[in-house]
Amino acid sequence: MAPQDGIAWAGDISGLLLYRSGQFQAQLFTFPPGTVIPPHRHPNVDSFDMFVSGDLTIRKNGKPICPCDFFSQTIDGLPRLRAVGFHIGPEDWHSGEVGPRGAAFLSFQHWQGLEPSTIGLDWEGQPANEQHGEQLSAPPYAKEIT
Numbered sequence: 001m002a003p004q005d006g007i008a009w010a011g012d013i014s015g016l017l018l019y020r021s022g023q024f025q026a027q028l029f030t031f032p033p034g035t036v037i038p039p040h041r042h043p044n045v046d047s048f049d050m051f052v053s054g055d056l057t058i059r060k061n062g063k064p065i066c067p068c069d070f071f072s073q074t075i076d077g078l079p080r081l082r083a084v085g086f087h088i089g090p091e092d093w094h095s096g097e098v099g100p101r102g103a104a105f106l107s108f109q110h111w112q113g114l115e116p117s118t119i120g121l122d123w124e125g126q127p128a129n130e131q132h133g134e135q136l137s138a139p140p141y142a143k144e145i146t
């Protein structure tokens with residue numbers, strides 16, 4: 001199993017690989033409370049992402065992708081914006097702020113030019129944390145498609 005398969009960790013951020021077929025895959029990401037995801041883009045990935053739970057503001061090209069700040073849970077504990085999705089293309093710079101409940105989202109990815117890995121390693125921009133920075137400075141996991 002390659003290091004990016006199964007659960008990809010970057011500090012306490014996790015990306016669980018749920019599905020992979022050819023150039024397509026799905027990962028479930030979870031973030032601890034208070035995580036700040038700096039502006040970045042994934043130059044080889046076209047993705048469609050869906051809120052799952054917690055408190056999360058995603059900014060795409062500097063603008064919040066929904067009219068709210070943190071999305072919140074209903075009284076029964078389900079997220080109000082559950083199943084609300086957003087598109088992040090390879091050219092889209094985006095960032096995130098996680099609130100007090102942590103956050104989770106699903107990422108459905110189409111990899112272009114590289115074999116699928118974790119989007120945490122197809123990353124242009126500041127790393128999310130120290131371990132992530134170490135991963136980005138290591139030899140790349142993903143292989144170019146020839």
Ligand SMILES: [Fe+2]
Nearest residue numbers: 040041042094
């Ligand atoms: Fe991202």
